Amino acid sequence: MxxxxxxxxxxxxxxxxxxxxxxxxxxxxxxxxxxxxxxxxxxxxxxxxxxxxxxxxxxxxxxxxxxxxxxxxxxxxxxxxxxxxxxxxxxxxxxxxxxxxxxxxxxxxxxxxxxxxxxxxxxxxxxxxxxxxxAIPLLRPLRESLAGDDVQRVMGIVNGTTNYILDKMDRTGAALPDVLAEAQELGYAEADPTADVEGHDAQAKAAILASLAFHTRVSSDDVHCEGIMGITDADIRDARKIGCVVKLLAICERTPDGVSARVHPTLVPRSHPLASVHDAFNAVFLETALAGELMFYGKGAGxxxxxxxxxxxxxxxxxxxxxGGHGPRESAYAELPVLPIARTQTSYFIRLDVLDRPGVLARVANVFGAHDVSIESMRQGVRRSEEGLAILQLVTNQAADESLVATVEELRKLDDVHEVSSVLRVEGM
Amino acid sequence: MxxxxxxxxxxxxxxxxxxxxxxxxxxxxxxxxxxxxxxxxxxxxxxxxxxxxxxxxxxxxxxxxxxxxxxxxxxxxxxxxxxxxxxxxxxxxxxxxxxxxxxxxxxxxxxxxxxxxxxxxxxxxxxxxxxxxxAIPLLRPLRESLAGDDVQRVMGIVNGTTNYILDKMDRTGAALPDVLAEAQELGYAEADPTADVEGHDAQAKAAILASLAFHTRVSSDDVHCEGIMGITDADIRDARKIGCVVKLLAICERTPDGVSARVHPTLVPRSHPLASVHDAFNAVFLETALAGELMFYGKGAGxxxxxxxxxxxxxxxxxxxxxGGHGPRESAYAELPVLPIARTQTSYFIRLDVLDRPGVLARVANVFGAHDVSIESMRQGVRRSEEGLAILQLVTNQAADESLVATVEELRKLDDVHEVSSVLRVEGM
Structure with a gap:
């Protein structure tokens, strides 16, 4: 000794x-x-x-x-x-x-x-x-065990507080403010929950994950970040109707043009391994060239x-x-450009309140087509007949985020569209 | 360079x-x-x-x-x-x-x-x-990331072939020989599937896992091993009725008296993270003193x-x-005794065909009590009225395996018991 x-x-x-x-x-x-x-x-x-x-x-x-x-x-x-x-x-x-x-x-x-x-x-x-x-052994596996493989994608539930809140909303149907207050009482959320619910905690973690996974440098400022405060119980219900659950994900991707890293509420199919991560648990799902799909699951805090x-x-x-010897050094040899969110490929779930009149669907579909965004699925929700409105729920195929933003902007201007009442990204379909 | x-x-x-x-x-x-x-x-x-x-x-x-x-x-x-x-x-x-x-x-x-x-x-x-x-980064996390923690329990689906077979039986209701033949056709099972279906492949892996997890020496010969060939579609249906799924698990435990390592078909509650490991995927679930519950999921072969x-x-x-430097050496400083299966604490699921007559339940319950085995739950199955038989399905609380073996032996001798038609261990309740 x-x-x-x-x-x-x-x-x-x-x-x-x-x-x-x-x-x-x-x-x-x-x-x-x-x-x-x-x-x-x-x-x-x-x-x-x-x-x-x-x-x-x-x-x-x-x-x-x-x-x-x-x-x-x-x-x-x-x-x-x-x-x-x-x-x-x-x-x-x-x-x-x-x-x-x-x-x-x-x-x-x-x-x-x-x-x-x-x-x-x-x-x-x-x-x-x-x-x-x-507690999840994650960075060492990324830096060492997978050093002979190429990581292509990281999707992680890396903030326990927001997972607790979203999971509780999904399980009970309660609204976010009520669940947040309860989480604060139980000690799952801080008195000032900003860093968690605005996504900043996950944002820093996404930067670390992207750097390690892709052998390049990504800082927190490079990570597009949206928190969960805008998520309503209606969003959770809509997600459920299309077989999804809402999770705050840190998503890091390697593409031919560079890397992207982002944090935002995301619809995930219930069949996806990340969908069954409940309470304040964390989990990180990886896609690699050789190993394929991997997931690491455990407690993220405490x-x-x-x-x-x-x-x-x-x-x-x-x-x-x-x-003697030492652990791995920073591995940033790849020196990859970091893509802005505008150029990141994503899918959108969009809920529209539209006027219930002939030709609406065609005019809505036209807007998508004009921006080269194809529609993966569409369903018409319960009509609020007293107002003469119908609800359309659409899921798009993957497109550049800027095209999706432009599509939504134009939808808002359409006479037929009373309100674009929800826009959420979808992953893992 | x-x-x-x-x-x-x-x-x-x-x-x-x-x-x-x-x-x-x-x-x-x-x-x-x-x-x-x-x-x-x-x-x-x-x-x-x-x-x-x-x-x-x-x-x-x-x-x-x-x-x-x-x-x-x-x-x-x-x-x-x-x-x-x-x-x-x-x-x-x-x-x-x-x-x-x-x-x-x-x-x-x-x-x-x-x-x-x-x-x-x-x-x-x-x-x-x-x-x-x-492909799952597992041994390095065990040897390095968790070197500051104490692993208490390892439960792993470490053989893809048997998981494919059991998962298919669970999803389709098919019988084992049919599913095995199909797995062989698809290349998920070898022409000679003995090493997989008899559990020997998982047995060697359990020895490696127990050695690393507990800083001691465990060889394949120390690992109690039962394969899946005795699993019937009736077992799968029974499991489903009590909210469980059948998995071939490698289970390694640290107890006050030493360590135990075993491989056998196991009923696992559907709410347990291991229950949702489908197809030929592998997953290893750990319980540690500090980190709590961890799971590693991915492809086990290919x-x-x-x-x-x-x-x-x-x-x-x-x-x-x-x-310079080197990876971790064998860490066997703990030198713990390996307990035989007889002294391992487990729970049993037992299906009995009993004569449908007064006092049966009491006489059956007496046998459990005589061996200090307590009954966690009991349900009476569909009567096969034409034979005058009833089916009893029992789940015991944890007891030494030798007590459970003795209980089953005595049940077989009971006049009321026509047949002990299934005995399976249960974990993760």
Missing amino acids: AKPLRVALLGCGVVGSAVARQLTDDAADLAARVGAPLELIGVAVRDVTKPRPESGVPPELFTTDAESLVSNADLVVELMGGLEPARTLLLRAIEHGAAVITANKALLGADGPRLYAAADARNVDLSFEASVAG AAPTASAVLGDLVQAGRHRVV | AKPLRVALLGCGVVGSAVARQLTDDAADLAARVGAPLELIGVAVRDVTKPRPESGVPPELFTTDAESLVSNADLVVELMGGLEPARTLLLRAIEHGAAVITANKALLGADGPRLYAAADARNVDLSFEASVAG AAPTASAVLGDLVQAGRHRVV
């Missing part, structure tokens, strides 16, 4: 506490797997006087001097979140030759390449399994699940300290 | 051909990911004159002299299968300092520790992702999917050649 490895922990919230607790409770197993004991040398927090009994950390190990702490560690685990001071501390840790483990998707999505370059220059590990889909991913990275980084 | 790494291929069947083809077609990507070109220096086959156009291998690279070939390689990929000469060749390759990649579950299940020890002594990689669940796993291992082993 080699000499102990010095571990520094930045942040001691629920995940940090769970990691610290395991370092004590599972010390013998972890040492056997690393080939050296993991010794916690300090935990950087904002307030050292705050009691954190669940962490099991002796009070003298808490410090506000994160800078000194990271300069003395072999392995630094960052669980503070946010861009600063996390970025500065990680760069300092790397500068001092420490391997770093982080769950910070916002930082990686915004400024990953800078961290990768620093770790590369100092020849240390930079690992971040916990940053996407929590103290213990996230700690599982962090500790897995910690054991690997520790092993590398003991036996 | 480092100097080329010499790759030797042992065997050139469908998987070997797919690997060779990718080494040519995807050479630039693979080199970028490894940090060095992968150069195929030879392919060992039994008959060099047999044309193998799909492999794209130049005829002069084929050789019958596998021993010389492995002595000159940096990386050896073994896809011959069977115990010999695969074992001798892998040991020789390791002796010469080559990293080895194999898909040979039979060899690993029977004699893994000998290979691990040899690779350890020579400090080279021994990788075998393709040996279990084909040329391209298996090649994906082999090439992933090849890229990793190549990277280690270039940057």
Whole structure:
């Protein structure tokens, strides 16, 4: 057994506490797997006087001097979140030759390449399994197991809060505001749920996934993002009628022209493996050249699940300290252009309230035809006879998103069209 | 870019051909990911004159002299299968300092520790992702991503042929012999399907999974194994009636007393993620201390999917050649006893044809009680009134398998019991 490895922990919230607790409770197993004991040398927090009994950390190990702490560690685990001071501390840790483990998707999505370059220059590990889909072993399989294959498509449910909300709406028929309020009460959604429901959390994760999957650089800003706040119980019912369920998906694609990455509410057929991902679970569905279809399923958040991913990275980084070598570096050799959403191929579900008069269907169909968008299926909904309106529900075949946008714009101008009451993308048909 | 790494291929069947083809077609990507070109220096086959156009291998690279070939390689990929000469060749390759990649579950299940020890002594990689669940990145996640967690349970559909058969029986109501014949016609089952339908293929995989999951040694001989040939369409219908589906599962468990590993047809609730694994797909469901429930889903066999796993291992082993270090060694520090099936905790589904007379239920229930087996649920099936018989279907709570065996033996002796017509284990309730 080699000499102990010095571990520094930045942040001691629920995940940090769970990691610290395991370092004590599972010390013998972890040492056997690393080939050296993991010794916690300090935990950087904002307030050292705050009691954190669940962490099991002796009070003298808490410090506000994160800078000194990271300069003395072999392995630094960052669980503070946010861009600063996390970025500065990680760069300092790397500068001092420490391997770093982080769950910070916002930082990686915004400024990953800078961290990768620093770790590369100092020849240390930079690992971040916990940053996407929590406990699910996903980034390591993408970076290592599938390194001999070519990933073509990634479709992921990578935000548990929004999946909980959409799944609950689907199961109970309730409206979004009610389900959100309930989710907040149960702790599935934050008091300020913006990052989740507006899709920003998934957006950062999509950037990380696309970068790893396609060996190129994609930042959060490259990812088109739409949240779930516009989803109504009527949308959920419409989805059900055409055999679909609504999910907030992160979708990353490799096309002949480059890569695309986007986050938006999506109709998914109920027969698709992603459709049966319920509650706050996460799942990522991959399509690759050789392996075909793969899916990874598990818990995307929570103290213990996230700690599982962090500790897995910690054991690997520790092993590398003991036996030499290092984990995968940034693999961005492909240098692919990132396509804007306008050029991404998608399908639309469109619900129209139209005037119930002769020739309407032909005039509506003409608009689609004029933009080279073909209609995959059409159904006429319940007539609201008192208003003289009919409801049309259409699903298009794949077309460039800009053509679909133009189609919808023109539909809105049509005299026959009272309202375009819903537009949602469809995948996996 | 480092100097080329010499790759030797042992065997050139469908998987070997797919690997060779990718080494040519995807050479630039693979080199970028490894940090060095992968150069195929030879392919060992039994008959060099047999044309193998799909492999794209130049005829002069084929050789019958596998021993010389492995002595000159940096990386050896073994896809011959069977115990010999695969074992001798892998040991020789390791002796010469080559990293080895194999898909040979039979060899690993029977004699893994000998290979691990040899690779350890020579400090080279021994990788075998393709040996279990084909294309699904599973062994690397188990060995690396979950190295900071404790796996408690593994339940896997790891044989595509039997899943195809059972799924087809469930969907069509057809009998096993008919479905097997059709599977053979379609190429989903071999002309001699013994290894699949008797469970031996899954047995070797269960040994590999249990060893990796629990950091201990489990060989194929330690794995209790029952195949699917006794499964009738009546069993499938009974399963359906209680909301279950029949799957051939490899189940590995960590208990306070040790580990157990077994393969048998199993009733699984339709709400369980494994229940919706259709056709010849594989999936492995894990329960861990921290991550909770995880599932990995994908193709378990086929040329391209298996090649994906082999090439992933090849890229990793190549990277280690270039940057130093090595993949995980055998981790068997836990040295846990393997429990016999008799001591394993399971539940049973039991179908009894009983005489339709007063007091039967009480006498049947008494037998369960006498063996400390509690009944979870009971339903009385359609009476075959012409024979004066009733059908009882019972599901027990968990009990030691030996208690369940003793219960069934005593039921068979009961005057009231005309026949114990089905006994199947139940999991995941």
